[in-house]
Amino acid sequence: MVQKQAYGSVLLKADDILEFLSSDDTQHRLSEIAKHTGLTPPTASKILNTLLLIGYVQKDPDTKLFSLGPRLLKYANKSLHQLSIKRIAQPFLEDLQKATGETVHLGIHEFDHIKYITKIASKKPVSLYSEIGKSIPMYCSAMGKAVLADLDDDDINYYLEKNELISKTENTITTAERLFEEVNLARQEGFAFDNGEHDLDVFCIGSSITVGRTNYGAISISLPIYRLSNEVLESLKQNLLTTKENLIGTLR
Template sequence: MDKTKQPYGTVLIKASHILDFLSNCDEPQTLNTIAKETGLTNSTALKILDTLLLIGYVQKNSELKKFSLGLSIIKYANKSMNNLDIKKIAQPHLEELQRLTNETVHLGIQDKDHIIYITKIESKSPICLYSKVGNSIPMYCSAMGKAILADLSDEEIKNYLDCNPLIKLTDNTIITKYDFMEEISKVRKMGYAYDNGEHEEDVICIGVSINGSNKKYGAFSVSLPKYRLTENFHRQIVDAIQNCKLNILNELQ
């Protein structure tokens, strides 16, 4: 007899797949696309979408017949993010980091094998970035993700790599396990991590993890276009990031 505990209400799991898919889309999606990407039939997807529409978790463009996330679920997501202790503690220090560097600053937390952006403080000279609060990014091609992974054991990182293929997103994306482990070794020696245009072309990110009192809180980074990163500015950013991390950790103690 199978004693494995079965989830109650599998329709909720199917609904979560739809919401996960829509949360990663920048544009509204058709029923056919939603059904295909979530492994559901059109009939099942439509029934779930009708319920999600009723409670405001999704919204529908009647003219285009496309679906996107609704305001109700965004409200809950924002409330949850605002309640995160690390966000409240880190916010003033990240604002000071942004003031010192005048570049875009991100705060993220780990969600399974991804980093979710929970704070974004824009540069006064912004560039077009994928990042938005609530968006997620693979750990292997982000400075924050690498910084968090570098705190793990080699065995844990190898398990991560076994479950997450290194997909080439740009010409700079690291795509072999050997090269990635070499990268992690550099992160450990330097005390900070790079995304050298590995997720978005010509965008550099420098990030560090936030670990204190045997607890992992997430990571933060500074993002800027490659052409603005001079040798002197690089040193300035690294110093500012390390000071910011120290200030955050002091409050967490």
């Protein structure tokens, strides 16, 4: 079998450099990096300059020694954070889905959006389409509004400065005043609603998973609006809050 050739040899060389820098906690000279990666000093220097520019490595201005940069470490921590909350939340989500019979999600706050990272679909005849990895705006999602509710008002105002409240459906909240009403209600109740605000025929109830000042994401239950009744809503609230309490208890 013919092995496919990787595209972008410079990326592979950059990976060799990063691998070497991560092998210990010490800083290294350009000559060391070139020797241990099999690169010429000019080639290693060019790649290091690019990695410096994007923050994947850092260079001590006095000693001229290189080490891993803060931006790469931020991504690494983000990845570990996602993997950890997915693993921890999985059994709680499974229990929540069995208790409600509806689709449940786990999402994380990423770049002013909520990103789906786990989903357990309903087995009922009509279930909902959603895609792992998809991101939706915070202002028109139950999980997003629940996460916003855990922020200070100043942080929410900053979010509003950066994000236009664009109508997704006829039910979408498009004013700051209305969004703050929803956020304040979520602060009191411990959950938030998406009542056909992102998808017209979908109702969603979500709650954030925050311990202290650290937010681990949010969980939600989604269902077609036609299946919603007062009795169903009360059951969803109770099961969601119980799941939230149990999950937070595990994270403490």
